[in-house]
Amino acid sequence: MSLARAADIILAKEPRLVLFDIGGTLVVEAVQGTPTSQLRAEPLPGALMLLDSLARRVRIGAVTNTAVMSEDDVRGLLEGCGIAAFLEHIVTSSDVGVAKPDPRPLAVACERFSLGADEAVFVGNHAVDRAAAHAAGMAYFDVTELFEVPS
Numbered sequence: 001m002s003l004a005r006a007a008d009i010i011l012a013k014e015p016r017l018v019l020f021d022i023g024g025t026l027v028v029e030a031v032q033g034t035p036t037s038q039l040r041a042e043p044l045p046g047a048l049m050l051l052d053s054l055a056r057r058v059r060i061g062a063v064t065n066t067a068v069m070s071e072d073d074v075r076g077l078l079e080g081c082g083i084a085a086f087l088e089h090i091v092t093s094s095d096v097g098v099a100k101p102d103p104r105p106l107a108v109a110c111e112r113f114s115l116g117a118d119e120a121v122f123v124g125n126h127a128v129d130r131a132a133a134h135a136a137g138m139a140y141f142d143v144t145e146l147f148e149v150p151s
Contacts, residue, residue: 009146011058016059019120021064028044039077065105065128066094100126105132
């Protein structure tokens with residue numbers, strides 16, 4: 001599916017906010033247990049174009065599970081690859097104190113944008129992302145169904 005079509009599918013839900021998972025959704029997913037000093041953000045093909053297309057019409061943020069990284073840490077990691085510039089807020093499980101599939105990280109993200117879950121959609125790539133979105137009352141899209149993501 002084309003990136004333009006992917007943006008159209010997301011926007012068909014008429015969200016005011018699009019939240020993304022990060023690893024495996026916007027950037028190549030790191031191997032679990034990789035030391036934070038060795039993490040590198042490599043955008044997935046099409047991620048920057050999708051963000052650029054969406055940023056013209058909706059607000060954008062991210063919600064990610066990480067045991068040790070704060071919003072500032074994640075933003076710093078994403079700055080070098082161009083993704084951070086599109087993300088108004090980044091919510092980490094470390095900052096919230098619980099990880100997806102608990103819906104609280106998504107609820108915190110909505111609070112930071114002063115929007116309700118019914119005004120947002122979440123784009124992810126794992127079962128925990130889908131479960132968190134549904135528990136939060138938020139529409140969900142699997143990035144692998146929107147466009148081809150290399151494995």
